[in-house]
Amino acid sequence: MGTTSEKNWEPKIVAFLCNWCSYAGADLAGVSRFQYPPNIRIIRLPCSGRVSANMILDALRSGADGVLVSGCHPGDCHYISGNLFARRRFALLNNLLEFVGIEPGRVNFSWVSASEGEQFAEVVKEVTDKVKKLGPSTRLVKRIG
Amino acid sequence: MSTVNEKITEKIRSEAQRLLSSGEIAAFIGYEAGSLPMSVRPFVARKPEDASRLVWNSFCVLNLANYLPALLKSFEPPRRPGDPPPEGPLPKVGILATGCWSRNIVVQIKENQVDRDRVVIVGVPSRGMVSARKVKEAVGERDIQACTEEDHSLKISGEGFEQELNRWDVVRDNCKTCVHPDPVIYDILIGDPAGERQVQDRFAQVDEIEHKSLEERWDWFADSFSSCVRCYACRNACPLCYCPTCFVDDSRPQWVGKSTEQTDTMLFHILRAYHCAGRCTDCGSCESVCPVGIPMRLLTKKLNKDVLEMYGSEAGMSLDEPLPLTTYNPADPQGFVLTEKSEKGGDR
Amino acid sequence: MKALKLDRNAIGQWLSAMAGERDIYVPAPDGPAKGTWTLLTDYSMPEIKPGVPARPVKNFLFPQPETLLKFSTVPTDPNCCLPSEPEENGRKNVVFGVRPCDARSIGLNALACKADTYYQANMEKNAIIGLTCSQVCSTCFCSETGGSPMGTEGCDVSLTEIDGSYIARAMTERGEALLALAESSGKEVTDSDISAVEALEEKARAGSDEIRNPEEQLRAKDLMELYNAPFWQELADRCINCGACTFLCPTCYCFDIQDETLHGKGRRIRCQDSCMFPLFTLHASGHNPRGQKIQRVRNRFMHKMKYFPDRFGPISCVGCGRCVRDCPVNIDIREVMRSLLHI
Numbered sequence: 004m005g006t007t008s009e010k011n012w013e014p015k016i017v018a019f020l021c022n023w024c025s026y027a028g029a030d031l032a033g034v035s036r037f038q039y040p041p042n043i044r045i046i047r048l049p050c051s052g053r054v055s056a057n058m059i060l061d062a063l064r065s066g067a068d069g070v071l072v073s074g075c076h077p078g079d080c081h082y083i084s085g086n087l088f089a090r091r092r093f094a095l096l097n098n099l100l101e102f103v104g105i106e107p108g109r110v111n112f113s114w115v116s117a118s119e120g121e122q123f124a125e126v127v128k129e130v131t132d133k134v135k136k137l138g139p140s141t142r143l144v145k146r147i148g
Numbered sequence: 149m150s151t152v153n154e155k156i157t158e159k160i161r162s163e164a165q166r167l168l169s170s171g172e173i174a175a176f177i178g179y180e181a182g183s184l185p186m187s188v189r190p191f192v193a194r195k196p197e198d199a200s201r202l203v204w205n206s207f208c209v210l211n212l213a214n215y216l217p218a219l220l221k222s223f224e225p226p227r228r229p230g231d232p233p234p235e236g237p238l239p240k241v242g243i244l245a246t247g248c249w250s251r252n253i254v255v256q257i258k259e260n261q262v263d264r265d266r267v268v269i270v271g272v273p274s275r276g277m278v279s280a281r282k283v284k285e286a287v288g289e290r291d292i293q294a295c296t297e298e299d300h301s302l303k304i305s306g307e308g309f310e311q312e313l314n315r316w317d318v319v320r321d322n323c324k325t326c327v328h329p330d331p332v333i334y335d336i337l338i339g340d341p342a343g344e345r346q347v348q349d350r351f352a353q354v355d356e357i358e359h360k361s362l363e364e365r366w367d368w369f370a371d372s373f374s375s376c377v378r379c380y381a382c383r384n385a386c387p388l389c390y391c392p393t394c395f396v397d398d399s400r401p402q403w404v405g406k407s408t409e410q411t412d413t414m415l416f417h418i419l420r421a422y423h424c425a426g427r428c429t430d431c432g433s434c435e436s437v438c439p440v441g442i443p444m445r446l447l448t449k450k451l452n453k454d455v456l457e458m459y460g461s462e463a464g465m466s467l468d469e470p471l472p473l474t475t476y477n478p479a480d481p482q483g484f485v486l487t488e489k490s491e492k493g494g495d496r
Numbered sequence: 497m498k499a500l501k502l503d504r505n506a507i508g509q510w511l512s513a514m515a516g517e518r519d520i521y522v523p524a525p526d527g528p529a530k531g532t533w534t535l536l537t538d539y540s541m542p543e544i545k546p547g548v549p550a551r552p553v554k555n556f557l558f559p560q561p562e563t564l565l566k567f568s569t570v571p572t573d574p575n576c577c578l579p580s581e582p583e584e585n586g587r588k589n590v591v592f593g594v595r596p597c598d599a600r601s602i603g604l605n606a607l608a609c610k611a612d613t614y615y616q617a618n619m620e621k622n623a624i625i626g627l628t629c630s631q632v633c634s635t636c637f638c639s640e641t642g643g644s645p646m647g648t649e650g651c652d653v654s655l656t657e658i659d660g661s662y663i664a665r666a667m668t669e670r671g672e673a674l675l676a677l678a679e680s681s682g683k684e685v686t687d688s689d690i691s692a693v694e695a696l697e698e699k700a701r702a703g704s705d706e707i708r709n710p711e712e713q714l715r716a717k718d719l720m721e722l723y724n725a726p727f728w729q730e731l732a733d734r735c736i737n738c739g740a741c742t743f744l745c746p747t748c749y750c751f752d753i754q755d756e757t758l759h760g761k762g763r764r765i766r767c768q769d770s771c772m773f774p775l776f777t778l779h780a781s782g783h784n785p786r787g788q789k790i791q792r793v794r795n796r797f798m799h800k801m802k803y804f805p806d807r808f809g810p811i812s813c814v815g816c817g818r819c820v821r822d823c824p825v826n827i828d829i830r831e832v833m834r835s836l837l838h839i
């Protein structure tokens with residue numbers, strides 16, 4: 004997103020977090036002062052089941068270098084099974100994107116609970132490292148003039 | 149001696165004629181002869197005498213289930229959103245259904261687009277439909293002026309040439325790898341059941357792409373989808389696409405731009421295919437109607453493969469089974485989830 | 497006007513001479529882009545198949561998309577929201593091997609696009625080198641729409657193949673200038689060359705097509721009678737309302753204008769649109785005057801066969817047969833035209 008000079012490039016990562024677990028996990032990471040890279044831009048959603056492929060691809064289209072989707076662990080969904088339905092959809096999307104040549108690691112999925120502040124920080128580190136290795140995103144990016 | 153298709157044509161006509169004249173159905177969705185060699189046209193017979201126009205041959209490539217929800221609706225009294233459903237029995241519609249088309253009707257029934265009680269399904273076991281594109285290639289893209297079909301061969305002719313082709317050689321790729329040629333639901337069956345087919349490597353076309361490197365896959369996607377004109381024939385020929393407003397027409401947010409720029413074309417194709425996940429029957433309607441020959445069916449075929457491998461399910465095989473994306477299993481594979489990788493090791 | 501006889505070698509030399517001034521486009525003979533107009537890089541006579549290529553020549557006149565203007569959406573930018581001209585690469589094109597039907601479409605569309613400065617500029621930018629047809633394909637019906645397989649309308653230079661060589665005739669001043677670049681490699685035409693071309697023209701005129709000047713007959717008909725004809729329902733029954741016919745049609749010129757904005761930058765583009773799509777006429781209120789399929793199907797044909805001739809004279813169809821060939825459900829405009837003529 005925006006222009007980035009080659010040298011100081013820092014990836015921009017869009018994180019879709021479910022309200023009940025992962026967003027709370029992110030909050031806890033902050034409150035507990037676990038350090039994690041500042042590259043993520045959080046979008047809070049009620050449930051990982053609300054995350055559609057449209058949203059993930061829209062993030063890529065808008066120039067996000069990486070995407071993280073995170074929800075409650077299976078079995079812990081606030082809406083009982085939203086993440087279990089979502090899991091099937093994510094698995095298929097993940098494979099389809101790889102099939103058409105989107106680099107593995109651009110789009111990532113995780114389960115992080117409200118009490119896993121430290122794990123959240125680790126996930127963000129892992130994703131940021133991966134995306135940094137991949138470099139700026141070029142595929143499925145919309146360019147205007 | 150009449151050919152298999154001529155015999156089927158006869159039976160289709162007599163069934164349609166019977167159903168229409170007895171008043172059991174208000175309309176019958178079939179095919180009639182077209183104006184070009186190798187062309188047929190979907191045709192809605194509304195009067196008993198229309199039945200004699202119906203035909204059946206190897207070029208019936210557009211999935212007729214595509215017309216079913218709208219045709220049923222056309223016989224309902226108009227109502228606004230929120231109005232109660234109409235009372236009393238509504239007119240029925242007859243429709244031809246091969247294996248894949250019947251599975252699409254199952255999907256439509258399960259998704260509440262079609263009322264099982266309002267359709268009379270005339271099943272026709274499929275011998276595989278022919279790809280007109282393959283035929284054109286086989287005759288060196290020359291102008292085809294006539295085509296006659298025998299059970300196992302096609303005679304193609306044009307100015308200064310006549311060529312006989314083995315029918316199976318030009319059958320569509322999806323039909324060649326089809327394992328369920330017989331209708332899964334029907335009220336009347338025409339012709340002899342073909343039986344389940346044994347196909348080795350049903351997903352060979354998908355495997356071939358999967359085996360490419362990441363860069364090669366991207367190049368494949370970029371090249372082979374580059375000449376898409378965004379006409380949406382693939383979408384509109386698909387019986388799964390019935391959303392009143394398609395995601396491509398959303399404007400706030402606009403998920404995909406309207407022009408044929410690479411990103412927008414690619415996003416259209418990824419999302420169109422993805423919307424068919426767990427629902428696609430590989431009927432090949434989309435691929436057959438594309439005016440420029442885009443292999444978009446391979447995307448849905450990839451999804452079909454994954455759905456089968458991960459969830460053991462194929463779309464529309466039975467009215468009792470839930471569609472794979474409307475259900476889940478607590479033990480579904482999740483090796484792709486970052487936080488699960490360590491425990492599950494090499495899980496996909 | 498100038499005319500030259502060019503053998504295949506001479507065509508190659510001519511192409512490389514023109515390439516110094518302009519980008520040359522030809523239909524790709526094969527590969528995934530088959531039938532799409534692609535930049536010629538090997539300057540020899542390209543392989544051009546009989547009949548029309550998949551994509552019409554209108555793609556040069558209505559580029560997909562065409563940026564009309566640009567703007568910034570950054571509030572602190574002093575030029576925020578003020579339109580600016582898009583930058584141009586300044587190159588002009590030669591579109592080579594255009595069939596007579598396609599070439600004729602440029603002038604037909606221009607009737608409706610008289611005040612369209614973008615269309616006019618694109619006409620200016622693209623020189624058309626036509627190639628007359630030695631074979632009339634089964635979907636071709638140019639002669640029934642006022643054209644001819646030997647037509648030259650819309651061409652700057654028209655090529656006719658005779659015994660493996662090409663008779664190149666300049667049809668416009670621009671064509672004259674282009675053909676001058678072939679002077680060194682080509683030969684003067686002889687009287688027998690000219691009479692060979694004339695013989696082909698005569699043969700094309702004598703073609704057995706039963707319909708002549710449909711526009712006159714159609715203009716004479718009552719609009720409402722055509723509009724209320726009984727056969728529209730049957731077409732609507734099978735039409736899937738895709739855009740295959742309109743996007744591939746050289747004479748469908750409807751477009752959509754979109755503002756695309758992202759990260760502080762914006763541009764106004766136009767891209768081709770299709771009257772077969774429900775969105776085409778959807779009002780902001782939610783009302784859609786052509787909300788039903790039958791209305792949309794009817795519109796495409798009524799526009800071409802009645803509204804357009806009433807307003808501009810000719811029918812808006814050059815008989816290229818693309819819609820006949822590519823319609824997924826075999827809606828055949830030749831039949832529609834006949835049905836309308838019989839009303």
Ligand code: SF4
Nearest residue numbers: 386428430431432434
């Ligand atoms: S996506 Fe294509 S193959 Fe699948 S059901 Fe739709 S038309 Fe048939």
Ligand code: SF4
Nearest residue numbers: 376377379380382438
């Ligand atoms: S893939 Fe083919 S049918 Fe689908 S929109 Fe593109 S050109 Fe049309």
Ligand code: SF4
Nearest residue numbers: 547597629636638645
């Ligand atoms: S329609 Fe006429 S001009 Fe066009 S390709 Fe066919 S014969 Fe040639």
Ligand code: SF4
Nearest residue numbers: 735736737738741823
């Ligand atoms: S190509 Fe055929 S089916 Fe598609 S909109 Fe045109 S007439 Fe209808």
Ligand code: SF4
Nearest residue numbers: 745813814816817819
């Ligand atoms: S209406 Fe059909 S035949 Fe006529 S110009 Fe358009 S595509 Fe060609």
